[in-house]
Amino acid sequence: MAxxxxxxxxxxxxxxxxxxxxxxxxxxxxxxxxxxxxxEKLNSITQKLSFLKWPFFRGVVALIETLIIGMKxxxxxxxxxxxxxxxxxxLSFLEMFFSILLAxxxxxxxxxxxxxxxxxxxxxxxASNLVLNLIEGIVKASAFIGYILVISLMKDIRxxxxxxxAEHVTIHAYEKGEELTIENxxxxxxxxxxxxxxxxxxxxxxxxxFFSFFGRPAFLKRILIHLALxxxxxxxxxxxxxxxxxxxxxxxxxxxxxxxxxLQKLTTRTPSDDQIxxxxxxxxxVLEEES
Numbered sequence: 001m002a003x004x005x006x007x008x009x010x011x012x013x014x015x016x017x018x019x020x021x022x023x024x025x026x027x028x029x030x031x032x033x034x035x036x037x038x039x040e041k042l043n044s045i046t047q048k049l050s051f052l053k054w055p056f057f058r059g060v061v062a063l064i065e066t067l068i069i070g071m072k073x074x075x076x077x078x079x080x081x082x083x084x085x086x087x088x089x090x091l092s093f094l095e096m097f098f099s100i101l102l103a104x105x106x107x108x109x110x111x112x113x114x115x116x117x118x119x120x121x122x123x124x125x126x127a128s129n130l131v132l133n134l135i136e137g138i139v140k141a142s143a144f145i146g147y148i149l150v151i152s153l154m155k156d157i158r159x160x161x162x163x164x165x166a167e168h169v170t171i172h173a174y175e176k177g178e179e180l181t182i183e184n185x186x187x188x189x190x191x192x193x194x195x196x197x198x199x200x201x202x203x204x205x206x207x208x209x210f211f212s213f214f215g216r217p218a219f220l221k222r223i224l225i226h227l228a229l230x231x232x233x234x235x236x237x238x239x240x241x242x243x244x245x246x247x248x249x250x251x252x253x254x255x256x257x258x259x260x261x262x263l264q265k266l267t268t269r270t271p272s273d274d275q276i277x278x279x280x281x282x283x284x285x286v287l288e289e290e291s
Contacts, residue, residue: 005290006245007171007283008194010070011163012077013156018167018282019069025285026073027278028080035278036080037285059238060231066196067103071096108227110147111204115139116222123216130212137208144200148266158269165190166271166279168264180284182276190268194245197267198260202237205256210236 009018015028019042026038044065046052052061115136126132151157172188173180192198210229217225243250244257271279 006194006242007174007286009167009171009279009282010066010073010196011160011167012073013160014081014163014278015077016163016167016170016279016282017070017073017077018170018279018286020286020290023286023289024069024073025282025289026076027282027285028077029274029278030080035281037281038076039285039289055239056232056235059235062238063234067100068096071099108223110143111140112223112226114143116219116226119216119222120219129216132216133208133211136211137204140204140207141201144204145263145266148263152266161267162269162271163275163279165268166275168192168195168268169271169276170279170283174283174287180280182273182280185276185280186273190270191261191264192245193249193257193261194241195260195264195267197264198244198257199237199241201260201263202240202256203233205259206233206236206240 005021007018007020009016011017012026012028014030015026017024017026022042024040024042026040027035028037029035044061046058046061052058118139119132119136122135123132126135152161166185168190169185169188170180171192171194173185176188178184178187207226207229210233211226214225240253240256243253249257
C-alpha cells in the first residue's frame, strides 16, 4: 500500500486552509452560510533549488513559506467573512512584509529578549549553566502559554481555535483512511502531533539543549546567539515534528513532542459540525487537485 502524503493546514477566520505537496485550498463560510473555496498552486522555492528539500534546510524554508501563505490565507478569509457589499482587499507585498516583520519582532521580544533579561537578573545566583538554561526555557514556555491564555479570552480567537480543532479531526480521518464525512471526522481527537503549536513548543525544548553549549554570555550576546541559532533550531524542530506525525514514532521523539500535544488543549476546541464541514471542503479541494 502506498504511503499517504502528509497534509497540514491552518485555521483562519471562519475557515480552514489545507496544504498539500503542490496545492493549497482555503475554505471559508460566508455570512450567508455559503462555503467558498479558493485553490492555489504552490510555487515553493524548493522546486528551483532542490538542495532546500534536504533535512533541516526544508524546515527553515517551510517556516518562512508558512508565514507568507498563512498571512495570505488569513487576509482572504477576513475578506470573505465581510458582508457582500463590502469590498475585499488583498495585502500588498509591503503590507505583508511589515506585518510579518512586526509579528517576528514581537516574538523576539516575548520569547527571546524577555527570557534573556530574566537570565541576566538571576545568573549571579545560579551556578549551573544547565539549570540556568532550563530556567530560561521555563520562562519561554510560560510566556507562550500566557500569551495563548490571554488571546483565548477573545471571542474571535476562540472561533479560530474551534476551526483549528476541525482541521485536526479532518486530517486524522484522512490519515486513518476514512471517508471524509462529518461523522467520521468527529470520532477523532482535535489534538495532532504535526501542529504549529507543537512546533513552537519543540523549538523551546530544543533551544534549551542547543544553548547549553554556549555557557552564559552577556545579555545582548545571548539574544544575538539565539537569533543566529534560530534557523538551525527551527530546522531541527521541523524534523522532530515530521517524525512525530509518522506511523512509527521513536520513543525519544515521542517524549519531546508530547508536551506540545498537551498544549494543544489550549489552542484547539471541539468543533461544530458546520466547522468540520468547512475543513472537509478544504481538504477535498486539495485532494481533488493532487489526485
